[in-house]
Amino acid sequence: MSGEAILECRGATKRFGDFTAVEGVTYKVAEGESAGIIGPNGAGKSTFFNLLTGLFPPSEGQIFFGGRDVTALGAEGRVALGLVRTFQLVSVFNSLPVLDNMVLAVTRFSPNFDSTPSFMMGSAHKKRITDACLEQLELVGLSGLERVITDELSYGDKRKLEIGMAMALKPQVLLLDEPLAGLSDVEITDVQELIQAVKHQFTLVIIEHKISRLLTLVNRLSVMHEGRLIAEGDPDKVLDDPLVREVYWGDAACTVRPSGE
Numbered sequence: 001m002s003g004e005a006i007l008e009c010r011g012a013t014k015r016f017g018d019f020t021a022v023e024g025v026t027y028k029v030a031e032g033e034s035a036g037i038i039g040p041n042g043a044g045k046s047t048f049f050n051l052l053t054g055l056f057p058p059s060e061g062q063i064f065f066g067g068r069d070v071t072a073l074g075a076e077g078r079v080a081l082g083l084v085r086t087f088q089l090v091s092v093f094n095s096l097p098v099l100d101n102m103v104l105a106v107t108r109f110s111p112n113f114d115s116t117p118s119f120m121m122g123s124a125h126k127k128r129i130t131d132a133c134l135e136q137l138e139l140v141g142l143s144g145l146e147r148v149i150t151d152e153l154s155y156g157d158k159r160k161l162e163i164g165m166a167m168a169l170k171p172q173v174l175l176l177d178e179p180l181a182g183l184s185d186v187e188i189t190d191v192q193e194l195i196q197a198v199k200h201q202f203t204l205v206i207i208e209h210k211i212s213r214l215l216t217l218v219n220r221l222s223v224m225h226e227g228r229l230i231a232e233g234d235p236d237k238v239l240d241d242p243l244v245r246e247v248y249w250g251d252a253a254c255t256v257r258p259s260g261e
């Protein structure tokens with residue numbers, strides 16, 4: 001890893017009652033890096049994202065963003081600083097038109113945001129916001145769909161919308177939680193290409209089960225197992241690590257490159 005750590009956690013632990021979902025994880029992401037996280041189901045990956053993004057407070061440990069201790073800062077505060085995520089299940093407002101979803105994303109974290117109609121509907125302001133949203137929709141390949149009710153989009157297009165909404169928040173760091181989950185092969189390729197095309201704009205961390213696809217997007221790989229980080233570094237070396245092969249594929253001697261799909 002080169003460059004300054006923009007996102008870091010030290011000794012992050014999360015307990016739910018007697019159960020420890022994340023245990024003593026120390027992790028750094030350098031500015032501009034694209035990093036991947038894999039691990040078997042229930043390994044603690046999403047919980048780890050929840051700790052990084054402030055959805056859950058850690059039971060122990062600290063989270064730093066841009067060198068600042070943000071452990072006590074909630075999720076909204078971290079988004080305002082530039083730490084943005086998407087969720088394993090697409091999170092968009094299905095009953096609203098596509099454009100309105102984007103408008104909400106663009107305006108919600110605008111420095112002068114207030115929820116009054118005059119802010120949302122003032123004509124000059126409205127035009128500027130609409131133009132910015134249309135541009136953002138074009139960037140993620142959704143031009144022409146702005147008036148469609150979001151529920152009518154394919155799951156792949158909903159995923160693109162969600163990524164576009166996250167990008168509209170101008171993230172410094174974008175965390176994608178299983179962006180390829182639930183998509184058809186064609187949609188997977190589409191979303192993979194979208195991520196590839198935009199990833200230079202921010203530091204990226206991706207949780208993904210589809211390992212062969214993930215490897216086209218990241219230059220560092222971390223593996224979680226039972227709440228702990230068990231391997232980290234160059235993806236080829238990590239996938240050859242006997243411990244990773246044992247816990248992930250149940251075969252320390254396995255030499256076949258896993259497709260992960």
Ligand SMILES: Nc1ncnc2c1ncn2[C@@H]1O[C@H](COP(=O)(O)OP(=O)(O)OP(=O)(O)O)[C@@H](O)[C@H]1O
Binds near residue numbers: 016044
């Ligand atoms: N809010 C919660 N309360 C209690 N247990 C939880 C909670 N959230 C997660 N867990 C448990 O923590 C463990 C880790 O879950 P998590 O969703 O972080 O795993 P994951 O690696 O993201 O799994 P997957 O790949 O299947 O999404 C699981 O056993 C899960 O049941």
